[in-house]
Amino acid sequence: AQTVTQSQPEMSVQEAETVTLSCTYDTSESDYYLFWYKQPPSRQMILVIRQEAYKQQNATENRFSVNFQKAAKSFSLKISDSQLGDAAMYFCAFYTGTASKLTFGTGTRLQVTL
Amino acid sequence: NAGVTQTPKFQVLKTGQSMTLQCAQDMNHNSMYWYRQDPGMGLRLIYYSASEGTTDKGEVPNGYNVSRLNKREFSLRLESAAPSQTSVYFCASSGLMDNEQFFGPGTRLTVL
Numbered sequence: 633a634q635t636v637t638q639s640q641p642e643m644s645v646q647e648a649e650t651v652t653l654s655c656t657y658d659t660s661e662s663d664y665y666l667f668w669y670k671q672p673p674s675r676q677m678i679l680v681i682r683q684e685a686y687k688q689q690n691a692t693e694n695r696f697s698v699n700f701q702k703a704a705k706s707f708s709l710k711i712s713d714s715q716l717g718d719a720a721m722y723f724c725a726f727y728t729g730t731a732s733k734l735t736f737g738t739g740t741r742l743q744v745t746l
Numbered sequence: 747n748a749g750v751t752q753t754p755k756f757q758v759l760k761t762g763q764s765m766t767l768q769c770a771q772d773m774n775h776n777s778m779y780w781y782r783q784d785p786g787m788g789l790r791l792i793y794y795s796a797s798e799g800t801t802d803k804g805e806v807p808n809g810y811n812v813s814r815l816n817k818r819e820f821s822l823r824l825e826s827a828a829p830s831q832t833s834v835y836f837c838a839s840s841g842l843m844d845n846e847q848f849f850g851p852g853t854r855l856t857v858l
Contacts, residue, residue: 636788674851675852727845732794732796737788739788
């Protein structure tokens, strides 16, 4: 069974600074996908970034980037130039075709301060 | 495109009452999912449907039933609601790529 662990229940960052959210996972699969989802107070789940396990290059989407360490089973999210609108819950999620479902971590609540 | 829609947005039930949560998607996706979100536990899969006419249990199926009415619609039914089913429920769908899921706005359900 796959598991996803987010060890930081809460994080805080100052506006314009950089913050890194941690995620580790456990799987015996070799082909899988990793995701970061953002959930603002509106409750809507928004996909932030996706990483295919077969790709060595780390994914980047504007101010969001990941550090994917396949051997260490680590998938951290870096948010650069943090903005007030980045304040939200962030969930790391894992997908494999054999299970056909997403497995979520417990989330990290990110606070952005002035 | 509306994406994934869910009704209702909020619902309060008494223990033992039944209700159906509705979900529809207009993206022509094959797969649809129902999750529940509880504080400190992330999202957990209740049931999913890989294609029209098929449904499978997820991580926490007890107390729920589902129906994949057609390709667009996937409903979740609580036959006899219990306080432990107080939660936020999300419907999601995914297409041929399967790995990217699109979520509805959620339903906050309270069972008294």
